[in-house]
Amino acid sequence: MKILVTGGNGQLGMSLRRVAAGVIPSVASVSSGDSLGLWPRNDKENVIPSEASVSHEFIFADITSGPDTVKLDITDREAVMAFVKERGIEAIVNCAAYTNVDKAESDYETAELLNATAVGYLAEAMKAVGGLLVHISTDYVFGKEPYNTPCKEDQKGTPTGVYGLTKLHGEQAIAASGCRAVIIRTAWLYSEYGRNFVKTMLQLTAERPLLKVVFDQVGTPTYAGDLAEAIVKYVLSDEILSALRPRNDKKGVIPSERSEASVSQIEIFHYSNEGVCSWYDFAKMIAEYAGHTSCDIQPCHSEEFPSPVHRPAYSVLDKSKIKETFGLKIPYWTESLRKCIKNLEA
Ligand SMILES: NC(=O)c1ccc[n+]([C@@H]2O[C@H](COP(=O)([O-])OP(=O)(O)OC[C@H]3O[C@@H](n4cnc5c(N)ncnc54)[C@H](OP(=O)(O)O)[C@@H]3O)[C@@H](O)[C@H]2O)c1
Numbered sequence: 095m096k097i098l099v100t101g102g103n104g105q106l107g108m109s110l111r112r113v114a115a116g117v118i119p120s121v122a123s124v125s126s127g128d129s130l131g132l133w134p135r136n137d138k139e140n141v142i143p144s145e146a147s148v149s150h151e152f153i154f155a156d157i158t159s160g161p162d163t164v165k166l167d168i169t170d171r172e173a174v175m176a177f178v179k180e181r182g183i184e185a186i187v188n189c190a191a192y193t194n195v196d197k198a199e200s201d202y203e204t205a206e207l208l209n210a211t212a213v214g215y216l217a218e219a220m221k222a223v224g225g226l227l228v229h230i231s232t233d234y235v236f237g238k239e240p241y242n243t244p245c246k247e248d249q250k251g252t253p254t255g256v257y258g259l260t261k262l263h264g265e266q267a268i269a270a271s272g273c274r275a276v277i278i279r280t281a282w283l284y285s286e287y288g289r290n291f292v293k294t295m296l297q298l299t300a301e302r303p304l305l306k307v308v309f310d311q312v313g314t315p316t317y318a319g320d321l322a323e324a325i326v327k328y329v330l331s332d333e334i335l336s337a338l339r340p341r342n343d344k345k346g347v348i349p350s351e352r353s354e355a356s357v358s359q360i361e362i363f364h365y366s367n368e369g370v371c372s373w374y375d376f377a378k379m380i381a382e383y384a385g386h387t388s389c390d391i392q393p394c395h396s397e398e399f400p401s402p403v404h405r406p407a408y409s410v411l412d413k414s415k416i417k418e419t420f421g422l423k424i425p426y427w428t429e430s431l432r433k434c435i436k437n438l439e440a
Contacts, residue, residue, distance in 0.1 A: 101190030102154030210263035217271035234258035237406025309393035
């Protein structure tokens, strides 16, 4: 199975490389795709399990090429369509995005192009070859409504800013395309790679005697390594990918029994680490694990930090569905934070 990872140089893209490199192709720990409902019952019955195992070949692409990265600008529709066709891509994991939440407020067109229009191109390309699009979205599609319980997948999107709005448009572009897709909304992503809150706090708490961090925005951090593992080992499990193969490619499937209706299936899942915290709590734990005891970290209100964007006060994601569907156990946020900091210190 050839899987294209777009945005391969970003935080999640880099984490996926690490997980993919250490993964043995046939991961049997998935509970099965049955509960996903991604294909009709007749189809499932015609998949021969022993022949369903496939090897994964990951191709990492980004706007900038590198030794292990192919150049692919996902805003270039023709380039995306040609790439998928010529390379025989059967699934895409889209990690490319306009992720600068503040800057997006004054750059709507670019954010919309990357977070929505280009996502539509990826969906169109997957639809054309009968492939699967795994798209990463965000907790920031929620927030305008004053929630106080974790957000579920079927809750109405209520973004507070341009970033969340354009990401919501990306989800809608996938729905409009009719391709088979898994959308994973995640939150507060950090990793050993690129720029993120953990790395910024590690630096600031080492340098400054006093730091104020907002305590009126509540959510859940996500270690990109955990999300990458969930994608590679569960969402991209052999069982699910083989069941999603184009019809004439798939051994054990009787073509005449497959219905066109099965081609337009989309599942949305929420994934973050377990638990809930404010950015203040997050910063406190970062400093504690790093041993940065000389910095006095104090809680403050969002108004104290003028920002062009109003961020959600509460965007905790309910992860029941992904856990139940895949039999997935998600680490508590402090455990994963400790792991990431250890890796950064190594
Ligand atoms: N970061 C978070 O806190 C967070 C929270 C919730 C959800 N998410 C979602 O999670 C996903 C992964 O986030 P991340 O933090 O890993 O993002 P990231 O580190 O910003 O990586 C995005 C990658 O996409 C690349 N890119 C930009 N324009 C492109 C184009 N036209 N074609 C192809 N690639 C392009 C970027 O390259 P350049 O750097 O050169 O522009 C970068 O390498 C995104 O969908 C994001 O919306 C992130």
